Amino acid sequence: MTLNVLVITDQREGHLKPSSLEAISEARSVVERSGGGSVTIGLIGSGLAEAQKEAKSQGVQRVLLADHESFKGFSAAAYAFAAERMAAKLSAPLAIFLPDTAMGRELAPRLGAKLGAGTATAVVEIQPGASGGLQIKRKVFGGKATETVNLLGTVVLSLRPNSFAIHPAPAGDPPVEPVEVGELPASAKGLAVERVISTRGDTPELTEAPIVVSGGRGLKTAENFVLVENLAKELGAAVGSSRAVVDAGWRPASYQVGQTGKIIAPQLYIACGISGAIQHLVGITNSRCIVAINKDPAAPIFKVADYGVAGDALTILPALTSLVARNKGA
Amino acid sequence: MDILVCVKQVPDPETKLRVAPSGKSFDTDGVKFTINNTYDEAMVEEALRMKEEFGFTALRVISVGPPRAEEALRSALAMGADEAVLVETPADLPLDPLLVARYIAAAAKDIPHDLVMVGRQAQDDEAGVVGSALGEYLDLPSYSFVTDLAPVPANHLLKMKRYVEGGEEVFSAPFPAVLSILKGAKDPRTPTLPNILKARKKPLKKIPAKDLEAKVSALQGGAKPTSDILAFTLPPPRAGAKMIEFQTPEEAAERLIKLLKEEARVL
Ligand SMILES: Cc1cc2nc3c(=O)[nH]c(=O)nc-3n(C[C@H](O)[C@H](O)[C@H](O)COP(=O)(O)OP(=O)(O)OC[C@H]3O[C@@H](n4cnc5c(N)ncnc54)[C@H](O)[C@@H]3O)c2cc1C
Numbered sequence: 001m002t003l004n005v006l007v008i009t010d011q012r013e014g015h016l017k018p019s020s021l022e023a024i025s026e027a028r029s030v031v032e033r034s035g036g037g038s039v040t041i042g043l044i045g046s047g048l049a050e051a052q053k054e055a056k057s058q059g060v061q062r063v064l065l066a067d068h069e070s071f072k073g074f075s076a077a078a079y080a081f082a083a084e085r086m087a088a089k090l091s092a093p094l095a096i097f098l099p100d101t102a103m104g105r106e107l108a109p110r111l112g113a114k115l116g117a118g119t120a121t122a123v124v125e126i127q128p129g130a131s132g133g134l135q136i137k138r139k140v141f142g143g144k145a146t147e148t149v150n151l152l153g154t155v156v157l158s159l160r161p162n163s164f165a166i167h168p169a170p171a172g173d174p175p176v177e178p179v180e181v182g183e184l185p186a187s188a189k190g191l192a193v194e195r196v197i198s199t200r201g202d203t204p205e206l207t208e209a210p211i212v213v214s215g216g217r218g219l220k221t222a223e224n225f226v227l228v229e230n231l232a233k234e235l236g237a238a239v240g241s242s243r244a245v246v247d248a249g250w251r252p253a254s255y256q257v258g259q260t261g262k263i264i265a266p267q268l269y270i271a272c273g274i275s276g277a278i279q280h281l282v283g284i285t286n287s288r289c290i291v292a293i294n295k296d297p298a299a300p301i302f303k304v305a306d307y308g309v310a311g312d313a314l315t316i317l318p319a320l321t322s323l324v325a326r327n328k329g330a
Numbered sequence: 331m332d333i334l335v336c337v338k339q340v341p342d343p344e345t346k347l348r349v350a351p352s353g354k355s356f357d358t359d360g361v362k363f364t365i366n367n368t369y370d371e372a373m374v375e376e377a378l379r380m381k382e383e384f385g386f387t388a389l390r391v392i393s394v395g396p397p398r399a400e401e402a403l404r405s406a407l408a409m410g411a412d413e414a415v416l417v418e419t420p421a422d423l424p425l426d427p428l429l430v431a432r433y434i435a436a437a438a439k440d441i442p443h444d445l446v447m448v449g450r451q452a453q454d455d456e457a458g459v460v461g462s463a464l465g466e467y468l469d470l471p472s473y474s475f476v477t478d479l480a481p482v483p484a485n486h487l488l489k490m491k492r493y494v495e496g497g498e499e500v501f502s503a504p505f506p507a508v509l510s511i512l513k514g515a516k517d518p519r520t521p522t523l524p525n526i527l528k529a530r531k532k533p534l535k536k537i538p539a540k541d542l543e544a545k546v547s548a549l550q551g552g553a554k555p556t557s558d559i560l561a562f563t564l565p566p567p568r569a570g571a572k573m574i575e576f577q578t579p580e581e582a583a584e585r586l587i588k589l590l591k592e593e594a595r596v597l
């Protein structure tokens with residue numbers, strides 16, 4: 001069975017996000033494992049000159065482009081409309097991959113509904129099905145169980161960031177084909193983005209970073225939170241926090257990990273001075289490796305952690321930071 | 331101006347999961363069910379705020395599920411919803427989140443809705459699919475990961491903030507629409523006993539799923555699920571953390587980094 005995969009990418013400031021590159025790399029791999037076919041990148045947005053160049057170097061067969069003012073702000077209805085036009089340019093059997101970012105998570109189901117497709121989100125593993133279609137794995141119940149799902153017909157998947165490797169792209173020079181999208185439906189009009197509040201500066205984004213260091217109320221003061229940020233900086237990690245830190249006003253809400261914050265699945269999560277309340281744990285249980293640093297050996301966080309340090313985060317964090325810095329120097 | 335909120339009944343998060351004999355789902359035997367409290371309660375609270383602060387009039391709540399899902403609807407009624415609809419599904423009806431969205435869309439044709447609200451995701455399947463799929467089936471816009479919601483009813487506009495990687499987007503967009511709420515302005519209220527009693531008398535309409543089948547069939551994807559669960563597996567239970575022994579912070583750091591490099595291989 002051959003397979004044609006369309007990857008609808010997510011861009012940040014005109015560049016393909018790492019999670020988009022993961023989806024493209026996995027698309028190449030799935031096509032290879034399916035015994036052939038093609039990978040097409042679908043770019044939807046406004047001002048995509050750079051993204052086009054990046055897409056061309058991804059070892060794919062085609063690049064489809066919907067670069068238009070009306071796609072400036074993300075509207076799931078508008079993007080799904082454009083993605084459907086792109087899908088129509090490819091022949092069956094067809095699968096559409098998206099990164100499981102905020103954009104991908106909203107777009108995938110809408111596109112799945114439009115196409116009557118077998119749809120799955122936050123996918124962590126993909127295999128060609130024995131009799132066509134794709135078989136995927138995804139985590140459910142807060143990481144407590146795994147589902148293996150068979151998807152039928154056209155397939156739409158969002159791929160969880162950090163779950164797929166980026167393999168080097170073979171050389172190629174795919175054509176870039178503009179797609180005539182035409183008049184948008186009423187449901188796709190009228191969304192106006194006023195402004196974007198950047199909360200991260202130049203630190204990596206929580207939901208996409210392979211390593212996250214988080215701090216909780218156990219750090220005692222806003223000033224001490226810098227100890228978490230220093231370690232994160234040395235590790236090239238993103239910085240997160242418990243809700244207690246946000247409630248205390250030490251850091252803005254964008255740092256919060258958990259039920260009412262971000263749900264993340266990094267390779268490594270380091271929780272410092274965080275007790276491990278259930279609302280925090282639902283945000284982190286899919287992490288590959290969890291480290292907890294907590295003064296209280298009975299803290300619930302140690303039940304879900306892989307490695308525990310029962311001690312004072314205020315002294316252990318600086319020791320970790322200088323060790324990581326020294327190792328880098330060596 | 332009417333609000334329709336969608337709630338799901340899910341196993342209590344404290345439940346110990348066991349695999350069903352089929353190997354394809356969890357064993358419901360002896361499982362306690364609850365409203366999808368981590369996410370749907372926050373959403374219902376936000377819907378109540380829309381009614382209390384922004385002049386929306388009726389708040390109806392809908393669930394697609396077996397007869398026991400009535401309990402989740404009663405919880406929402408006890409929080410303050412006015413009426414409920416249960417799309418009653420037989421135990422052997424295969425469903426996936428997209429098909430659930432088609433059933434809600436089919437039922438919603440007869441339920442007034444200026445705002446349709448869903449939770450961020452169901453605590454069991456964690457799909458986050460129903461909301462934007464519902465947007466497609468109802469031919470409405472959808473806005474997800476909303477953290478801040480202020481309707482301007484006179485202009486049929488919503489002023490919102492939503493989460494995007496790296497920050498937040500402040501935007502406005504028209505309604506009727508489907509919204510998925512990441513975070514409400516307030517923590518969900520706990521129903522008082524008088525309200526729990528009152529909720530028992532509020533109207534709850536039951537619609538057998540088969541009565542909607544014709545309408546569901548007319549939607550893209552039809553009356554059958556497009557995904558099929560082949561296996562439901564539990565990882566071996568977490569053993570609890572390997573505790574690092576140390577005398578000084580430096581020693582703790584040395585041992586931890588060594589383990590992360592050599593054993594866990596994450597550095
Ligand atoms: C509806 C709702 C939604 C919520 N959503 C979220 C959410 O999304 N995310 C979230 O995180 N929480 C959430 N919460 C809050 C959650 O229940 C906890 O209150 C919160 O996670 C606690 O944060 P904490 O672990 O930092 O603080 P605490 O629970 O106060 O824990 C501090 C920990 O630090 C340890 N400690 C103290 N001193 C030191 C030291 N010197 N070195 C090392 N360790 C030390 C203590 O032993 C303790 O375990 C929510 C709550 C509700 C009701």
Ligand SMILES: Nc1ncnc2c1ncn2[C@@H]1O[C@H](COP(=O)(O)O)[C@@H](O)[C@H]1O
Pocket residue numbers: 336337338339366369370392393394395427430434447448449450451452453455456457458459460461
């Ligand atoms: N069976 C259902 N009945 C009513 N609403 C549902 C149902 N399943 C999911 N929802 C709604 O859709 C949201 C997302 O669910 P899901 O797409 O399954 O993760 C939930 O938080 C509910 O608001």
